[in-house]
Amino acid sequence: MKKFLKIGGIILFIGLVVGVIAYFGKKNSQENQVYEVTEPFVGNIEVKAVATGEVKPVETIEIKPNISGVIKSINVSEGQFVEKGQLIAEIRVVPNVANLNSALQSIRAAEIQVNLQQKEFNRAQTLYNQGVIPKADYDNALAAYQNAQQTLRQAEASYKVAQTGVAPGLESYATTRITATTSGVILDIPVEIGNMVQEINNFSTGTTIATMADINKMIFAGKVDEAEVGKLKEGMKINVSIGAIPDKVFTAILDFISPQGVASNGVVQFEIKAPIQLDSKYFVRAGYSANAEVVTSSASNVLLIKTAHVRYDENQKPYVDVLKSGSGSDATYEKKYITLGITDGVNVQVKSGLQKTDKIKIWNTDLEKPNGPGPH
Template sequence: MSKRAKIILILVAVLFAAVLIWFAKKNKKSVVQYETETPFKTTIVKKTVATGKVIPLEEVEIKPQIAGIVDKVVVEEGQVVKTGDLIATVRVVPNVEALNSANNEIKNAQIAYENAKTQFDRNKRLFEKGVIARQAFENSELSFNNAKQRLSNARSNMDIIKRGTTAGLGSAANTNIRATSSGMIVAIPVKKGYQVIQANNFNAGTTIATIADMNKMIFEGKVDESEVGKLIKGTDLEVSLGAIENKKFPAKLNFIAPKGTEEGGAVQFTIKADVTLDDNYFIRAGYSANADIVLEKKDSVLAIKEALLRFDKKTEKPYVEVKTGEDSFEKKELELGTSDGVNIEVISGVEPGAEIKIWNKASKDKKKKEDDN
């Protein structure tokens, strides 16, 4: 046999083998086996999470009654105080204009006093000699007493301007800053030497200390506008604190803001809830917290996993495929209820015990073919 004939035979053999392989692949059937799951009874709880913090229900800011410089702070943060306890003392820094005015007032009162005293002494001698009537003497005595009182008032005003107090005021001296309520000192934003001002029509005044009742705490957080309409006052919450692991504190919703604020393109609404404390834990003001809020709860309902669902491309209705025989499934449209993000309630469409196809076990080609159908 010639060399050319051998080459032709080899080519024919290779071509024949290739044709056989092609026919074998074309006629081969890909067998796809699906696993199944059955519906089950469960409790479905739909929740939302509000982020926020835990703060005291009542906080009182202690402010001075007079401007000056902090002379001494006698309490520390974390200390428990009662109403009337001394918090700090303030040293008054006199205002030059007020000081000059008070000084002039004293001088004027002194001149009026000396003049009234001279007249009173003269009228007294004349009255004793029977030269003037009693009425004239009493009038001069009244003028003298008034002048004496005005001089005393002017001197007291000078003392108040210079020292913040005057003789006879005792504990009422406004240089002593005292607690106006009982509780724990949670903040002292000033130190010795700080300049402070009193509250007035144009300024809220300098805060010397903040007192809070640490036995009454609330959760303050925010929820999205898509969920705020589902909230009801009196709803039970579970508050988790970032600083305390594996512990949840019960709370009750008592406030939902009527107006929202826009944050990051979404409208957020403030909520507040009374927190029930545990004596075994000390809750500090400002702890970051999350509150689990139950929006809807259904007990012992028929449910399936949401991963089993498919949606019709035309009608967008949810459906599953239920096994009817060996490797055969039937499409079943469903009426769905509450979902918790993992499981979803099935109102109608499948019965308990139905074997539902698990889609993620099929091949990609098979899925595509079935979706097209």
């Protein structure tokens, strides 16, 4: 008897467990069949390509010397506006001993010739005054004496140039005076007084004494990924946002797209450039970091839905489930294939297959609920 009671209790327990599982299974099944719905909406959509880069002058000029030496003085400061021809720095020439010695020997040789020709001239002048020699001989002696004097002056000038780098009487044209080649703002002065500088020639790029530019002409220079560069065309309008000026968006016109990409961290990027339309209310400094947005395609007053509501079949054809009848757990849905247009990542354009009054099943209802899975 006890054995039968024990068996009966086990059977009863198993039945209760099966009943509980069936109850909750049915309940969960019913709850999972309840979906929220949404409707398409009419609006505008833009697809943008984003580039990161910096703001810099259209042209940057490096001021370099035509003679080697030591910086004697610096007459401007960074950030200062200078006019074309204004003095930037002066260089003190460090004499070359060999050249200096050669110039000194030339002076001594010229002095000897001057003394010799002076004696010849004095003798010719005496003889001419006595009527011994013709005037032609006197004129030749005078010319030889004057030529010797000129040779001495040239030798002295050459010595002065070898010593100081400046020829007497030509101080205003001296290469030791470094002047601005154009008007603009001094961006950088990488040298200091006392620094050695190298002249620019066929064998050396020379030492940069100052960098300057016209900061009223700025461009955005940035890079875009290879996936976006094919959508860009010269002449496109660009909106430039500068990190240091958060409340202002500048307009630029794309005028350069690099024909060659550069690989960086496994991604190929292409350089772009666009002159910026500056606003006199804002002072834009060279080197500001900036981001640019380029509208590659857009559509106005078109039918839109959220990209999250679109599903794809095994052939990657897009579709949505549209409410056919009923509501709640009694709702029935039908599959509607749709033709998509452009997307900005959040919304997508629906070209055909859907009406504005259609109600679309929201598949990710559970993820949107604040209190966990299931309808609330």
